[in-house]
Amino acid sequence: MEPAPGTGATPPALEVRGLRTQFPGRAGVVRAVDGVSFSIRRGEILGLVGESGSGKSVTGFSILGLVEPPGRITAGQVLLEGRPINGLSGSALRRIRGAEVAMVFQDPLMTLNPVLRIGTQMAAAVRAHDRVSRAAAWARAEEALAVVGIPSPRARLESYPHQLSGGMRQRVAIATALLHRPKAIIADEPTTALDVSIQGQILAEVRRLADATGTAFLWITHDLAVVSSLADALCVMYAGRVVERGPASAVIAAPRHPYTVALVGSVPSGHAPGARLPQLAAGLPPQGPGGAADAGCLFRTRCPRATPVCATPPPEAGFGAGHTALCHHPAGTTA
Numbered sequence: 001m002e003p004a005p006g007t008g009a010t011p012p013a014l015e016v017r018g019l020r021t022q023f024p025g026r027a028g029v030v031r032a033v034d035g036v037s038f039s040i041r042r043g044e045i046l047g048l049v050g051e052s053g054s055g056k057s058v059t060g061f062s063i064l065g066l067v068e069p070p071g072r073i074t075a076g077q078v079l080l081e082g083r084p085i086n087g088l089s090g091s092a093l094r095r096i097r098g099a100e101v102a103m104v105f106q107d108p109l110m111t112l113n114p115v116l117r118i119g120t121q122m123a124a125a126v127r128a129h130d131r132v133s134r135a136a137a138w139a140r141a142e143e144a145l146a147v148v149g150i151p152s153p154r155a156r157l158e159s160y161p162h163q164l165s166g167g168m169r170q171r172v173a174i175a176t177a178l179l180h181r182p183k184a185i186i187a188d189e190p191t192t193a194l195d196v197s198i199q200g201q202i203l204a205e206v207r208r209l210a211d212a213t214g215t216a217f218l219w220i221t222h223d224l225a226v227v228s229s230l231a232d233a234l235c236v237m238y239a240g241r242v243v244e245r246g247p248a249s250a251v252i253a254a255p256r257h258p259y260t261v262a263l264v265g266s267v268p269s270g271h272a273p274g275a276r277l278p279q280l281a282a283g284l285p286p287q288g289p290g291g292a293a294d295a296g297c298l299f300r301t302r303c304p305r306a307t308p309v310c311a312t313p314p315p316e317a318g319f320g321a322g323h324t325a326l327c328h329h330p331a332g333t334t335a
């Protein structure tokens with residue numbers, strides 16, 4: 001998850017640097033994504049976790065250049081294997097989307113056309129980027145369904161989306177995302193709507209696919225139980241900012257930012273995957289006059305450890321192995 005050190009190192013599969021995305025709001029500008037940075041290596045799964053409204057989905061859309069006006073990206077860079085992709089023209093971005101970086105949504109029906117057979121739409125997805133015959137495209141689609149563990153893939157190609165279960169539809173969406181062996185897949189709550197055992201099967205499959213294909217995954221979820229079993233690394237978002245990051249096991253075993261402490265503490269052991277994180281407060285915290293950026297810690301109004309210094313920019317405290325928290329008073333310290 002750490003940025004590639006120095007020159008000559010293999011660049012991360014996906015890297016986001018200082019991303020800022022905002023929307024005009026009635027009370028001023030909503031800084032939905034406020035200076036987010038992370039990197040994901042080949043085959044790595046990075047969990048992006050936080051409560052509703054923390055900016056996870058907008059981060060995913062921003063990476064793909066899919067933020068609709070009046071929302072806009074005001075700063076930052078998105079790099080795929082070291083190559084900047086934001087700021088590219090619409091047609092250049094369309095070539096990259098689907099082929100080099102793909103997205104899987106919570107509702108596969110967002111990407112599956114209900115009136116077309118699975119094979120027709122997957123073959124079209126193949127042919128959108130590769131000049132191959134219709135038969136070859138169907139063969140690639142069949143192979144992709146087999147890869148994600150769909151039984152009788154040839155027969156399934158003939159099905160319409162409504163003839164498949166929710167879990168099967170999500171596997172189709174993942175298979176479609178994998179068709180072009182993208183460098184990265186952004187998965188936004190892809191298993192949230194599924195029952196726990198199906199969810200577990202798909203998570204195991206995703207882990208295997210990341211290892212086998214080298215595709216990097218950004219796994220967006222509110223469900224700490226999901227990422228604790230799936231992700232290699234975690235970024236915890238609060239109010240548009242990454243407040244803690246590090247190896248998933250370290251962040252969950254020893255959370256340092258008081259917000260992460262609250263999140264982890266709210267998930268009892270034996271917690272059923274899929275249960276929502278408690279809403280710690282409604283929406284984003286208030287911003288400065290006219291939506292001006294508040295450079296202090298935005299969690300301070302809800303934080304049991306807050307002191308007056310928390311109104312000033314929080315330092316990045318390090319705990320080894322890439323585990324850091326943006327906090328004046330991280331847990332486990334006496335500061």
Ligand SMILES: Nc1ncnc2c1ncn2[C@@H]1O[C@H](COP(=O)(O)OP(=O)(O)OP(=O)(O)O)[C@@H](O)[C@H]1O
Nearest residue numbers: 023030032051052053054055056057058059222284
């Ligand atoms: N199209 C939009 N117009 C205005 N504000 C928006 C828009 N999309 C998102 N926002 C705001 O941006 C902030 C971040 O939203 P985002 O959807 O990224 O949160 P999230 O962490 O993905 O939450 P959830 O899990 O509920 O999807 C929220 O305050 C939201 O209201």
